[in-house]
Amino acid sequence: MPWECGLKRVHPVRKSDLPSKTCPVCTRPFSWRRKWSRNWDEVRYCSEKCRRSRKANGA
Ligand SMILES: [Zn+2]
Numbered sequence: 001m002p003w004e005c006g007l008k009r010v011h012p013v014r015k016s017d018l019p020s021k022t023c024p025v026c027t028r029p030f031s032w033r034r035k036w037s038r039n040w041d042e043v044r045y046c047s048e049k050c051r052r053s054r055k056a057n058g059a
Pocket of ligand 1: 028047
């Protein structure tokens with residue numbers, strides 16, 4: 001039998017592997033940033049500016 005036991009999968013971390021989302025305000029994709037590391041799930045806008053403009057536009 002050949003070497004079948006080494007099936008470990010390595011996941012190298014690259015910058016391009018960072019998660020990303022699309023900003024609903026400017027419709028541009030933005031990538032994960034360190035400052036969002038704690039609340040990435042809640043992040044919806046690429047910047048504070050878009051976040052505010054969204055609120056201003058709404059209602
Ligand atoms: Zn935006």
